[in-house]
Amino acid sequence: MGWQRQPHGPSVQQAVETALAEITGEQAVVHAAGRTDTGVHASGMVAHAELQSELAPFRLMEGVNARLKLAGQPVAVLAAENAGPDFHARFSCTGRAYEYRLLCRRAPLTWNSGLVWRRPNRFDIDAMNEAARHLLGQHDFTTFRHVHCQAQSPVKTLDRLWVEEDGEAVTVHAAARSFLHHQVRSMVGSLVLVGEGRWRPSDVAEALAARNRAALRLNAPPDGLWFVRAEYRQPSE
Numbered sequence: 001m002g003w004q005r006q007p008h009g010p011s012v013q014q015a016v017e018t019a020l021a022e023i024t025g026e027q028a029v030v031h032a033a034g035r036t037d038t039g040v041h042a043s044g045m046v047a048h049a050e051l052q053s054e055l056a057p058f059r060l061m062e063g064v065n066a067r068l069k070l071a072g073q074p075v076a077v078l079a080a081e082n083a084g085p086d087f088h089a090r091f092s093c094t095g096r097a098y099e100y101r102l103l104c105r106r107a108p109l110t111w112n113s114g115l116v117w118r119r120p121n122r123f124d125i126d127a128m129n130e131a132a133r134h135l136l137g138q139h140d141f142t143t144f145r146h147v148h149c150q151a152q153s154p155v156k157t158l159d160r161l162w163v164e165e166d167g168e169a170v171t172v173h174a175a176a177r178s179f180l181h182h183q184v185r186s187m188v189g190s191l192v193l194v195g196e197g198r199w200r201p202s203d204v205a206e207a208l209a210a211r212n213r214a215a216l217r218l219n220a221p222p223d224g225l226w227f228v229r230a231e232y233r234q235p236s237e
Contacts, residue, residue: 002038003045012036015075016047019067023060024053033093033230037182039222041115044097046230048089057081095159095231096179100172100188101224116169117224123195125165131194131201132161132172135187135208141180142211144190149181154211156180163191170195175229185225189218 001009005017016030028049036042053060061080068075086092101116102123103109109118138157145154160175172191174184190207193199199217207215 002040003032003035003042010073012042012045012075015068015071015073016064016077017049019064019071019073020049020051022067023063024051024055026051026053031089033089034096034227036225036227037222039114040225040227042227044229045227046089046093046232048083048087089230092232093177093230094233095175095177095229096227097160097173097175097229097231098179098184099226099228100174100184100220101226102170102172102192103168104170105168114223117221119192119196121196123163123165123170123192124197125163125170125195127197127201128163128172128191128195131191131199131204132163132187134201134205135161139208140211141183141208143207143213143215144183144186145180145213146182146186147213151180154180156183161187163195182219185220185222186216188220188224190216192220193218 001011003012005011005013013030013032017028020026020028020030028051030047030049032045032047034045055063057080061077064077103112103116103118104122105118106120109116136158138155140154141156142154156176156179158174158176160173163170163172172188174187190199190204194201194204
């Protein structure tokens with residue numbers, strides 16, 4: 001059910017908190033750099049918990065991973081270390097990066113089902129990158145915001161957005177300090193319309209200027225969205 005603990009289904013947060021409790025006996029809350037939706041993936045999420053345990057970080061990581069594996073959870077801790085008293089995985093984060101992965105082919109998905117979005121035809125990558133440039137910088141992203149988004153303002157600054165192709169695989173890269181709910185998926189949907197020739201690059205600019213969710217014609221599914229990196233300033237910066 002995504003990152004955040006849910007009363008009606010399993011989540012990454014719940015899995016890690018349960019494993020920590022079994023190892024340390026503490027009911028710690030695990031805070032993450034971002035909150036992924038149901039069906040979205042993460043390969044580089046950063047999270048923290050305040051613990052009284054004196055276990056070394058490596059031993060704690062090994063214990064948590066053992067508990068996660070025993071419980072059959074598709075979650076793993078890749079690294080662990082002690083953090084300073086002022087560190088917060090979410091509020092100290094200065095940048096977040098996502099990848100949206102597509103596969104352009106007519107054959108159905110097999111081993112990568114649920115991990116990419118399949119489209120039947122090849123894209124015009126140059127047109128998609130031209131459209132992406134219209135979204136760079138600071139804008140009101142109301143058009144690309146979920147109607148239930150809880151952010152106080154629709155204004156965000158998009159630092160990077162570009163599309164690359166490697167055979168049948170197409171990846172949309174997006175980076176910003178923070179994103180609105182469904183912003184990346186909404187932007188990808190619009191870029192796909194351009195890549196398939198159903199929109200012109202200028203149509204993306206017009207949708208952005210409309211500041212109206214009704215101007216969005218396609219919202220990409222969660223399958224291809226990956227949280228890949230959280231960025232933090234070094235103490236000296």
